[in-house]
Amino acid sequence: MFKLEKNYYIAETAFHHEGDVTFLKELVGHLLKLDIQAIKFHLLFDVDDYMVKGHSAIDVIRRISISEKNWEDIFEQVLEGGKDIVALTNDVSSLKYINSIQNERNIAAIELHSTGLNDLFLLQEACNFKKTVILGIGGSTFDEIQFAVDYLKNNGKSDILLMHGFQNYPTSYEDINFSRINLMREAFNLPIGYADHTDPLDDLNAIVSTFPLSYGVRVFEKHVTHVYGEKRIDAQAAVSIKKMEEIIALGNSLLKTIGESTLQFSIAELNYGNTGPMKKALVARHKINKGKHIRLEDLAYKRTEISSMIRQNDIFKIIDGVAKRDIEVDELITYDNVEYQFKSANFDQFFINKD
Known part of the structure; x- marks a missing residue:
């Protein structure tokens, strides 16, 4: 053919x-x-x-x-x-x-x-x-x-x-x-x-x-x-x-x-979708003190000059996390300055109460 x-x-x-x-x-x-x-x-x-x-x-x-x-x-x-x-x-x-x-x-x-x-x-x-x-x-x-x-x-x-x-x-x-x-x-x-x-x-x-x-x-x-x-x-x-x-x-x-029927991005698309320089990144809305549990009101979406590994839709992974150190206003939110709080799944439904 x-x-x-x-x-x-x-x-x-x-x-x-x-x-x-x-x-x-x-x-x-x-x-x-x-x-x-x-x-x-x-x-x-x-x-x-x-x-x-x-x-x-x-x-x-x-x-x-x-x-x-x-x-x-x-x-x-x-x-x-x-x-x-x-x-x-x-x-x-x-x-x-x-x-x-x-x-x-x-x-x-x-x-x-x-x-x-x-x-x-x-x-x-x-x-x-x-x-x-x-x-x-x-x-x-x-x-x-x-x-x-x-x-x-x-x-x-x-x-x-x-x-x-x-x-x-x-x-x-x-x-x-x-x-x-x-x-x-x-x-x-x-x-x-x-x-x-x-x-x-x-x-x-x-x-x-x-x-x-x-x-x-x-x-x-x-x-x-x-x-x-x-x-x-x-x-x-x-x-x-x-x-x-x-x-x-x-x-x-x-x-x-x-193009092709694929979800794989081209270099140009990757650059355009880069969180921070292009897409607004998660940053501290105000200063967040070390040890504070992050709340929605502590966060903001803003464009930055450096890239972020935290995507916009990762916000719910950040909420309830704990600040590892003081985070200054407009500083990028990352896993280096926020401790991710892993939420354990509830498996109670799989256990039968025999009492």
Whole structure:
């Protein structure tokens, strides 16, 4: 599984290349310069296995699909650039190809698009992939997701990530439904990523793209283009290289603010909570003579310039204690100048009177 203790950014290329291998290589060259972890590609080899004959879009899909022989060079370019490869396979042929090269090309993950989430033939072949299987769950019902997850798990695949989000050219705020992230995580006990497809012209695009950090999401996917503004396939959700840099910087900064689910304090928190210099410490309200039993009216809370080992809520340990020596006004109350009076527990309830 992806190392989820830090953000994992996937730059999506989809069919933005429109079948132009040279264009795709240029795009990859720009993406390799970003602080991303992976580049995602859509593979489709057998169009007749993907669309019915006579479909109005079949000729376009056939024209923009890149052949197997061209993917070798593209994958080599990505690996030489030190990034992971995520392969979204739309048909069984392309998935079999990925499985055949998964070791030598170090494919980090495959993805089954939500359009084929319950394609049994894709699910069968996905079980032969050794690393992470991503399931696109946008627009999918609970039982559809359950079917895919159960099939994979029942056939030995437990390394699964659910990808929340879908493209609606572009996706509106009302259709994002971040609250569903927690529902899906609890229901399937699987990590969840977020694929954002909101309007790249939106001033809040970077914020919306990284907001799922607050839901525990660490895997983020974005369409990215180096020809921002040019009318091409999938341009409706593609951000510029500069905007992607902004999203990455924002996401990494926000991750620092989230921290970890622990009560262990950082150095800064310890300093801020330091009793005395920061938090008011227990001091003598007036001079307390040696041998006097400490009373509430003898104590005060004040900020001091030195630290105290006595916390504010330790006051009831001090009350009824005995001053070991004279304690001057405003002097810190400590166990050096007050004898702690241990209060013995009463165990009478455990003894039965037999008389």
